[in-house]
Amino acid sequence: MAKPTLTLNGKVVEFEPGQTILQVAQAVGVEIPTLCYLKDATPTGACRICLVEVKGARTLVASCAMPAGNGMEIQTDSQAVHTSRRLNIELLLASGSHNCLTCEKNGDCKLQALAYRYGITDIRFAGQTQQYPKDESNPLIVRDFSRCILCGRCVQACNDLQVNRAIGYGYRGAASKIVTTGDRPYQESDCVFCGQCVEACPVGALTEKKAVGLARSWETKQVRTTCPYCGVGCQMWLHVKDGRVVKVTAVEDAQPNRGMLCVKGRFGYDFIHSPERLTTPLIKGEDGQHHPATWDQALDFVAKRLKEIKKKHGADAIAGVSCARSINEDSYNMQKLFRGVIGTNNIDHCART
Ligand code: SF4
Ligand code: SF4
Ligand code: SF4
CATH class of the missing domain: 3.10.20.740 (Ubiquitin-like (UB roll))
Structure with missing residues (x-):
């Protein structure tokens, strides 16, 4: 047909x-x-x-x-479309406090880009705009509703995409605002801090707190990678300035996450630059202290000890627990090592605990 x-x-x-x-x-x-x-x-x-x-x-x-x-x-x-779009952009700009110089989203804001594209240099509509104190009460997300254009993308991202149902529209008329149940801070609500609302916000109303002041969007390069946390393999962009990850966002059209991330993938990247991060294997010496070793030394040591235990107590004296963050292929190799090489069925997976 x-x-x-x-x-x-x-x-x-x-x-x-x-x-x-x-x-x-x-x-x-x-x-x-x-x-x-x-x-x-x-x-x-x-x-x-x-x-x-x-x-x-x-x-x-x-x-x-x-x-x-x-x-x-x-x-x-058409001319009618152009005139109408221009008017709507002006009204959105007039309805909030839009000082781009002080805004974290400067350079990466869809409203700013549209204002430039449609040649808006003056706001013709003066009025009393609703002022909200900036909410910086939680460790991950800054909420600045003076810059909110009430587009509703955050509500849809939370309710339709992540299905967390933590936020919605509250109040009425000029006092309309995006709220959690009872208009409480995020940390006292059903919010799980996936940050999908931040990713969806086209303006500077919702921004990543840990990225504040670290880089303008044009100063970073984006490096695509796979989330290191679990075996799902979510695709993400690392926003990098001078070799330092300043924030993480999702790759929009890639499988398996299709533009979504959880709290760990989006916000759990501090370990990358942590001075406490282990960079070599450590072997515990007879003095009870851990000493840095090469990977060859560490693996030889583990193999030697496993052989000694097996010889003395039998293979069933050894058990393995593989990591839920591993990919399927690694879990398969782990059980192969224990069943086929060491000779025991004592193999499990921490996702069952
Ligand atoms: S939200 Fe956009 S338009 Fe408003 S101040 Fe920030 S960058 Fe400018
Ligand atoms: S962080 Fe996630 S759960 Fe919390 S309001 Fe935003 S989208 Fe909803
Ligand atoms: S996505 Fe941003 S601008 Fe749109 S309603 Fe939510 S907070 Fe406001």
Whole structure:
């Protein structure tokens, strides 16, 4: 059966039933700017930046929430669209306290980028903006709601993607704010500090506390790696300045984590530069102290002791517990070593404890 078609900026394109206008545009490489749209979450149409003109429609429509229809004629960058987007960006800027110089997100902010792209140099709308004290009460996330544009991406990231349901919209009208249950600090709420809300926030309202003041986005290079913590193998970016990891974010479209991380992967990187980190094996001497050794010395020592124990007490005097952080292949090799080489079935895995 022939696929439905629509006309996008004068060009006829096919689409899959159920796709939104935004998804159709993205599929054929037509860029429509967005702020609140979060992939894999239910569209909200909150920010009105992705507005497009659909022939015959009474108003401009939010392309993230509007299903594509057969025969639609759509303009993504007409004068009406441009004027409306510009106005909405101005209103968002006017609704908060946006001093980019003092903002941690300077250079990596979608609102700032849109303001520049749409040539906004003055805010025409003066008014009383809601001021919130910066919440720095927990060790991992800074919340600065004076910069919040109420796009809702953090709520969707928490509820739809991570399914933690720790935050939602609170209060009403100009006092609207993203809150935990009872508007308590994160550390007193259901928050598990996965940091997905921070990753989703397009502006400087939610930022990584440990990264404050360490680097502007243009000063870092991003190095892709695999999370060192467990066998899932989540894909992450290390943001590195002068050889130092300043923060960690998820790789958006990569398996298996598809842009998500847990608290360990996102925030547990202090060990990399810890002066207490072990950098060589240690062998306990007869003096009871641990002494640095090479890997060859350490492995020879372990093999010698295992052989001695087996000879004296039998193979079942030895047991192995492998690590839940290991990959499947390492766990397989561990049981092979114990069953096939040492000769015992005393092999287990710490995930069962
Ligand atoms: S949130 Fe964006 S626009 Fe607002 S101050 Fe920070 S960088 Fe500037
Ligand atoms: S850190 Fe995770 S659990 Fe906590 S509010 Fe953000 S997304 Fe929700
Ligand atoms: S905190 Fe960030 S992601 Fe959440 S609503 Fe405000 S601007 Fe959007």
